[in-house]
Amino acid sequence: MEQTFRSRVWQLGDNIDTDIIIMTKYLAKASLQEMVPHLFEPLRPDLAARLRPGDAIVAGENFGCGSSREMAASVLKTAGIRCIIAKSFAKIFFRNAINNGLLLIECRDLYDRCREGDTVEVEVGRQLTCNGTAYPIPALSREVLDILRYGGLVPRMQALDKSALAAPAPRDTLRDTHRPGHTLAEQLLLHNTGAEDLRPGDVVTVRVDEAVLHDIYAPYIFQQFRDMGFDRVFDPERVSVMVDHLYPTCLDDDPRCFRYSRRFQDEYGVKRLYVADGISHQLALEERLAAPGRIIFGTDSHTTTYGAVGAFATGVGYTEMASIIGSGQLWIRVPSAIKVVVNGTLPMGVFPKDIILRVLGDLTAAGAIYKSLEFTGSAIRQLSVSGRAAIANMAVECGAKAALFAPDEKTAAFCGVDLADCDWLRFDEDAPYERVLTYEADTFTPYLSCPYGVDNVHPIRDVAGTPVDQVFIGSCTNGRLEDLAAAAKVLEGRSIAPYVRLIVTPASKAVYREAARLGYLKTLVQAGAMVTHPFCGLCQGRSGGLVSGDQVVIGTHNRNFIGRMGSPAARTYLASPAVAAASALEGRIADPAPYL
Ligand SMILES: CC(C)[C@@](O)(CC(=O)O)C(=O)O
Numbered sequence: 354m355e356q357t358f359r360s361r362v363w364q365l366g367d368n369i370d371t372d373i374i375i376m377t378k379y380l381a382k383a384s385l386q387e388m389v390p391h392l393f394e395p396l397r398p399d400l401a402a403r404l405r406p407g408d409a410i411v412a413g414e415n416f417g418c419g420s421s422r423e424m425a426a427s428v429l430k431t432a433g434i435r436c437i438i439a440k441s442f443a444k445i446f447f448r449n450a451i452n453n454g455l456l457l458i459e460c461r462d463l464y465d466r467c468r469e470g471d472t473v474e475v476e477v478g479r480q481l482t483c484n485g486t487a488y489p490i491p492a493l494s495r496e497v498l499d500i501l502r503y504g505g506l507v508p509r510m511q512a513l514d515k516s517a518l519a520a521p522a523p524r525d526t527l528r529d530t531h532r533p534g535h536t537l538a539e540q541l542l543l544h545n546t547g548a549e550d551l552r553p554g555d556v557v558t559v560r561v562d563e564a565v566l567h568d569i570y571a572p573y574i575f576q577q578f579r580d581m582g583f584d585r586v587f588d589p590e591r592v593s594v595m596v597d598h599l600y601p602t603c604l605d606d607d608p609r610c611f612r613y614s615r616r617f618q619d620e621y622g623v624k625r626l627y628v629a630d631g632i633s634h635q636l637a638l639e640e641r642l643a644a645p646g647r648i649i650f651g652t653d654s655h656t657t658t659y660g661a662v663g664a665f666a667t668g669v670g671y672t673e674m675a676s677i678i679g680s681g682q683l684w685i686r687v688p689s690a691i692k693v694v695v696n697g698t699l700p701m702g703v704f705p706k707d708i709i710l711r712v713l714g715d716l717t718a719a720g721a722i723y724k725s726l727e728f729t730g731s732a733i734r735q736l737s738v739s740g741r742a743a744i745a746n747m748a749v750e751c752g753a754k755a756a757l758f759a760p761d762e763k764t765a766a767f768c769g770v771d772l773a774d775c776d777w778l779r780f781d782e783d784a785p786y787e788r789v790l791t792y793e794a795d796t797f798t799p800y801l802s803c804p805y806g807v808d809n810v811h812p813i814r815d816v817a818g819t820p821v822d823q824v825f826i827g828s829c830t831n832g833r834l835e836d837l838a839a840a841a842k843v844l845e846g847r848s849i850a851p852y853v854r855l856i857v858t859p860a861s862k863a864v865y866r867e868a869a870r871l872g873y874l875k876t877l878v879q880a881g882a883m884v885t886h887p888f889c890g891l892c893q894g895r896s897g898g899l900v901s902g903d904q905v906v907i908g909t910h911n912r913n914f915i916g917r918m919g920s921p922a923a924r925t926y927l928a929s930p931a932v933a934a935a936s937a938l939e940g941r942i943a944d945p946a947p948y949l
């Protein structure tokens with residue numbers, strides 16, 4: 354890497370999400386080169402054609418937030434972007450960029466003092482100069498420098514002595530003793546590593562309990578895995594491949610992803626391959642891959658969901674996944690933690706989704722970057738595992754590395770474990786939380802994330818009455834049985850408003866079957882809903898109800914990013930299933946309370 358270079362600046366704002374960088378509909382394309390013309394399409398459709406090799410991007414807070422799609426980093430690299438300078442970076446993107454050998458520079462001051470078209474001079478590892486002002490470049494950690502020195506994680510892993518890898522962790526190691534003075538995340542990392550002690554900021558190498566990968570990235574993971582020189586997966590019992598995003602096929606390149614998904618089974622003996630059984634995050638819970646005490650990595654940002662049962666679980670990109678399934682380990686920095694306490698009883702018409710939406714509004718989309726969000730309090734204890742999963746799922750929308758709930762009787766029953774074996778994982782009064790947010794449950798109302806930001810959160814009274822064109826009930830956040838039950842309760846014996854489309858997508862086949870057996874689907878259909886096969890569906894904006902023009906959608910999913918559901922001019926509101934159902938009834942955003 355040359356030490357000094359000059360680049361032309363392209364300026365982008367805060368919270369440039371990875372859907373903006375490269376939309377989901379392009380992710381299955383056969384090559385990164387084919388994705389380059391679509392860079393930044395929903396936000397600045399003209400930009401891709403104007404980018405030149407050697408250019409730099411200068412952005413505000415939280416660059417690369419949202420999805421774990423590594424293509425966001427690798428397409429920028431393929432387009433020849435020389436470096437990205439931002440006030441802060443979302444951490445999955447940060448790791449993905451480093452793993453691709455793409456230089457990222459954190460600088461809080463440059464953004465406000467430069468303009469598009471300026472030239473920035475970069476002296477790597479030392480300083481930036483722009484318009485006569487010099488800005489220091491913060492030092493990178495040893496682990497990051499090591500990867501950059503090799504030019505990315507693939508060459509780094511090629512050089513790894515594979516015969517010296519630690520054996521996979523034994524399977525039944527749940528039992529442990531409580532470590533006082535530590536957050537839940539720290540306790541889990543201590544449990545996994547057997548370290549004497551650790552603190553936020555320390556770098557540890559964890560042994561992986563489960564790895565979950567999905568169809569969109571299968572060809573890339575496969576390729577990187579081979580290029581790294583691995584010839585076997587670390588443990589075929591602990592690698593799961595899930596065909597959930599792309600099925601049923603809607604674009605030409607999709608079947609290639611299915612073929613690669615299958616190759617992990619055919620060539621490496623991976624035991625669990627799930628084809629069209631539902632969304633990976635729901636399946637991981639149903640199949641008990643997620644369990645207390647485990648460390649789990651998934652190629653999806655919403656892997657944080659598994660924290661609902663006391664697993665330290667987080668999203669990674671495809672290169673990191675290749676290295677995980679080859680080596681069975683990964684380095685991570687111990688996160689600091691924020692405690693969220695909710696006491697009391699939630700009012701009628703308020704659901705777990707409303708808890709996480711309010712927290713997101715308070716923390717903001719960049720407010721928990723690389724932190725563990727840990728939930729407790731009497732209202733939290735009353736929630737089902739499904740409700741906790743909805744909360745843990747969306748923790749990544751404020752940048753969290755992990756979300757955690759201490760296991761209790763409900764967790765133990767759900768996961769089929771003995772609570773006595775995992776109650777070492779519990780909140781400790783002396784644990785050093787960086788921040789504590791405390792709420793009284795009776796102060797909650799239904800909340801909505803309003804266009805165009807997950808943290809643009811308003812109580813329902815601010816937006817009630819807004820006309821909607823389409824309502825979506827589904828996704829890894831709120832496509833579970835309880836969610837369909839809440840929607841069915843609102844819609845029972847009623848009909849949705851004329852001209853409103855209501856699309857219901859159960860999160861898994863099991864949810865679908867149960868919802869049919871219990872009569873929820875019949876209720877929903879009689880009210881005017883269309884029920885689709887279980888998969889990611891409309892949440893990812895590839896098929897099944899894409900919106901056009903400036904249509905308004907209310908959905909139970911997790912992202913209202915520009916263009917995520919189709920047209921960049923469309924406006925998406927995120928809410929609980931009950932709010933979504935009530936809005937379908939009235940044809941405008943509505944409080945569910947009168948219908949419950
Ligand atoms: C692959 C993609 C559609 C993804 O599931 C990826 C992710 O969140 O990491 C998303 O929701 O953006």
Ligand code: SF4
Pocket residue numbers: 598632653655828829830888889890892893910911
């Ligand atoms: S349901 Fe949506 S957010 Fe969840 S994994 Fe699928 S596309 Fe991503």
